[in-house]
Amino acid sequence: MAKMSPSHARSPQIARFAFHGGIHPPEHKDLTRDRPIKSLPIMPHYVLPLHMHIGAPARAIVQVGQWVAKGQVLAQATDFISASIHAPTSGVIIAITEHPIPHPGGLAAAALILEADGEDRAGEPLPPWPDFTTKSATELRGRLREAGIVGLGGAVFPTAAKLATGGTSSVHTLVLNGAECEPYITCDDRLMRERPEDILHGAAIVLHMMGANRCLIGIEDNKPEAIATLLTASAQDTRFETIAVPTRYPAGGEKQLLKVLTNVEVPRGRRATEYGLLCLNVATVAAIYRAVVLGEPMTERIVTVTGEGIVQPENFRVPLGTKISDVIAAAGGYTAGADRLIMGGPMMGFALHDDEVPVVKATNCLLALRPQDRPTTPAPQPCIRCSLCAEACPADLLPQQLYWYARAKQFDRAVEYHLFDCIECGVCSAVCPSHLPLVDFYRFAKTEVWAQERDHSKASLARERFEFRNERLERIKAEREAALNKKRQNLAVNTAVAPSVATGMDTATMVPSAPASDEAFGEYRPEPKALGTQRPGDVGTEPVILDSAVEAACVRAKARRAALDAERAQQESKLAPESKSDLP
């Protein structure tokens, strides 16, 4: 790593590499880029879904009616990939119930409903660790897990799991993602301008945890103030390099940013850490700083409330669980005619059905639009294979072919054309002259493939079960036979006639599992000395009688089956004339 001279620190480096494709949609960031981050008053109610991260849902550990302090753990991470949830303020849990969550399908999910008492009283905090360097990586990871830290860039992947290296860390470079490439969103921009030291501190913690000594901060060059702020703040620390990234959506995609900053392409299914790289959002490292140094769990995040459908667009520090309608109200409410509310940006966000849903860890932006501010989406026309999508695709895919195969439901071909390398950035749809909802087709194809895979694994599971059942039946049969043989032997011993060893051998050759069942029926083994007097090969009279009894049973079974068959045939003959009468 080159030592930075002070003069060097004044002007940012320019990213030296580029990813394929991308677009530059209208930014619309002016609405909020100069709106400082504001806090919200305490709301009467908070709704905290148990599942607001990637991985397993958290498990509630509080009771309905219980008073909880601010920052208290309400639900605990249940798995390696899971995150705890904390009380955003003090109050009483009034329900643990299904509540609508921000979801493209408008679904409801299990959530804790917290009624605030308005006192905002903090409980016993996590011990602050101002000198984090004395803590081991494992301890620090434990703290991140305790504090419920997840990636705030949008993926909400539990950070403790992301930082787990499974032993020694080979990460040499931490990449901070401050690209914020989606139009409208400015929450990371504001954070970088207002709290650069939080970010640098957080990054230092991660560098310490990973044993890395280099940190690249990638910021799109449409945020000169953020770049300047971080350059100044990091001027004394040679580990940091602030790099201006050309403004080009989706430069903020993790893999795209890594490519732009380090020229490393991380293939699908591989992790950046395998290449010695680790990428974290700037807001995530700021949260890491607060969790480690200040002992604050993740109970809030910065949300950009914007769009022409909002009276006064703002950046808010929003306690998790705040209802979106409350946040919008704090921004002056909707302008007349606002008819679309999007969580996330216009490229990758999704439209909400309803604003009576909570802000969750993934809520980076609330965007309200009026019809006149967005182009009417024209009716799709046929694909003319112009391949503008292929030129714009940051994953180097052939979207026109994927579309063709998804549309024709030839999912195997779609997979062959790397369907699962699609990051759903929406660039292809944005450039399509035929206005095809291409990303929808890919999402559809992906879910179909997943469903097929599920069916397939279900089928193979069923097959396994069936085979196992057959095996079990065979085994039981064999065991019965073995037991029967034991009885024969016992009978033979009792009547002081010869055989037994011979029959044992017979079962051993006939049924492979017989020896095991011999052991199982060990207690029925006759006295060894009695056996010793007997010659192998002799067959007594009693088993013959038993055999004839089996034969009789077989005959009876056959008779029963024949009777059943006859009955069925009769029924069929009854049905037959009716079905025939239907014929002309």
Next chain:
Amino acid sequence: MRFPTHTAPLPEAENSVRRVMTLVLLALLPGTMVATWLLGWGVLINVLLAIVTGLLAEAAMLKIRTRPVRPAITDGSVIVLAWIFALCLPNLGPWWLPVFGAIFAVVVAKQLYGGLGFNLFNPAMVGYVVLLISFPEPMTRWGPAIDVSGAALNFTQSLAWSLNGILPSGVGYDGLSVATPLDHVREQLTAGATIHNATASLFNGSTLLQSWNLWLSVAFFVGGLFMLWRGVIRWQIPIAVITGVLVMSGFLWLLDSTKHASPVFHLLTGATIFGAFFVATDPVTASTTPRGRLIFGFGIGVITVLIRSFGSYPDGVAFAVLLMNLCVPLIDYYTQPKVFGHKQAGKAR
């Protein structure tokens, strides 16, 4: 508050099929104007007849197929198809050439394959080739439309000739029509002349004839540059077609320069430039991968020269395009670009 929903992305729809088609039509203007100027009103009459027939045929087919008529008619794709097709037709041909060809192109080559975006073969070239095979004689009626006396046919006279085969008194068809350069050279060569004599006699003819093919090529080249500039087409196909023509004709010319025309002659006559920029670049029927486009275009260039030199037709662009159309699925399959992350074994710098 409740909201109607729509899935992201929610892009600003700047581009559209209609915009793309309009740009192609704009790009066709210089070539069409030069062709009209050099060859007379017959060119425009062909274009108009083809467009009107094409639109009617498209509307009728969409009605039959119970597809929405309006968006397909207004997207401009039929106009582009008919226009490009009509520019291939002889300017002194009868009215039913553009009419029949446009109907065939739209009905069979486009709509029966499923309409815009689904056709395997370039419809304009299908229409042209059907006429070429079915009506060889009318398809040779090229000429400067200027009488030996120097009097050009005006619009009504051209229309009368196209519709009824009536020429103004004192003007003979033979005086109007002249073999195209490629036709001329082919005739001369089959008559045993050397290529030198053949081209020399060609350029000793009428002064207009001397240059009309050249000027047409220049005009279409300008239109092609416009399309490149506006991002309607990519550079790969035209460059590859031209390279294919130059490489193949250069090879033959080096082998035997008395039997084969020079690469420059092949480049500037016939439909080379027009085909490279306007025909081969039809996105629906061309390859869509960057490498595939190079292969596709190069193949067209090579086959064009081979047909011109050894086939039984004076020009081969249309056949070459159709043959390469056939190969597109194969080309596309084997020239998929490397997907992100699969290009290199990642290494930090």
